[in-house]
Amino acid sequence: MIGRLNHVAIAVPDLAAATALYRDTLGATVSAPQAEPDHGVTVVFIELPNTKVELLEPLGADSPIAGFLAKAPAGGIHHICYEVADIRAARDRLLAGGARVLGSGEPKIGAHGKPVLFLHPKDFNGTLVELEEV
Amino acid sequence: MIGRLNHVAIAVPDLAAATALYRDTLGATVSAPQAEPDHGVTVVFIELPNTKVELLEPLGADSPIAGFLAKAPAGGIHHICYEVADIRAARDRLLAGGARVLGSGEPKIGAHGKPVLFLHPKDFNGTLVELEEV
Numbered sequence: 001m002i003g004r005l006n007h008v009a010i011a012v013p014d015l016a017a018a019t020a021l022y023r024d025t026l027g028a029t030v031s032a033p034q035a036e037p038d039h040g041v042t043v044v045f046i047e048l049p050n051t052k053v054e055l056l057e058p059l060g061a062d063s064p065i066a067g068f069l070a071k072a073p074a075g076g077i078h079h080i081c082y083e084v085a086d087i088r089a090a091r092d093r094l095l096a097g098g099a100r101v102l103g104s105g106e107p108k109i110g111a112h113g114k115p116v117l118f119l120h121p122k123d124f125n126g127t128l129v130e131l132e133e134v
Numbered sequence: 135m136i137g138r139l140n141h142v143a144i145a146v147p148d149l150a151a152a153t154a155l156y157r158d159t160l161g162a163t164v165s166a167p168q169a170e171p172d173h174g175v176t177v178v179f180i181e182l183p184n185t186k187v188e189l190l191e192p193l194g195a196d197s198p199i200a201g202f203l204a205k206a207p208a209g210g211i212h213h214i215c216y217e218v219a220d221i222r223a224a225r226d227r228l229l230a231g232g233a234r235v236l237g238s239g240e241p242k243i244g245a246h247g248k249p250v251l252f253l254h255p256k257d258f259n260g261t262l263v264e265l266e267e268v
Contacts, residue, residue: 001161004184008142008214012259025231026216027135048216050138050184055259064232077211080137080142082160082182097159123157125146125189125209 001090002082006132007052010103011065015057018075019044020053027094033057039111079118079128087115087133099123107133135224136216140266141186145199145212149191152209153178156189166191167191170245174198177245213252221249221267233257241267
């Protein structure tokens with residue numbers, strides 16, 4: 001069911017500093033910062049040859065990563081995103097297998113403009129898993 | 135400097151259960167478990183089209199992931215591994231940039247039989263970064 005690893009998301013308290021670290025110290029190709037007010041984050045994409053890492057900084061008062069950074073002020077890996085061909089079919093298979101889908105269970109349009117769902121970390125070895133339909 | 139995302143490693147308390155979850159619930163291709171006594175882990179590879187996820191279970195008394203699981207008993211993302219062409223050149227650039235390399239600073243042979251180094255999570259947004267020469 002799951003396909004490519006779409007991205008690994010790292011929550012960071014200071015996006016400019018984290019971007020400089022990846023660009024200058026690790027020598028990676030980095031994008032310009034992109035504000036995603038609907039998702040409560042500003043994102044920088046670290047472009048790797050086979051996938052990408054997304055650096056996320058909170059944006060606005062209700063950022064979904066504010067709680068994570070309150071517990072881990074230095075930042076940390078926030079979630080991992082796998083691609084699926086049919087997100088509703090994936091959801092139905094997951095629910096049948098006893099896994100919990102966060103929120104209403106209806107896919108939302110994610111930061112890439114594609115339908116996404118998040119799965120409960122308690123069902124996936126403490127890992128927040130995003131599924132994105134591509 | 136950094137190239138492909140070689141793998142994302144997830145520490146798990148129960149490798150058989152985690153493997154079944156990835157195989158049956160997420161529908162991924164999984165390897166047989168592979169004991170790595172020199173590295174204190176048993177590994178299952180989740181083969182994705184563009185990279186892999188490694189599920190790590192502690193093996194032996196001095197497992198490097200035992201402390202992580204003591205703090206996060208359900209498991210969690212343990213580290214992320216980037217490929218580099220020349221690990222000593224990468225190390226020298228990192229040290230020049232003020233980043234800390236764990237251990238002696240000399241590359242060790244990792245679980246894939248290639249030279250690896252680990253970088254200090256405090257220097258990388260709370261993320262344990264492995265570099266692997268390929």
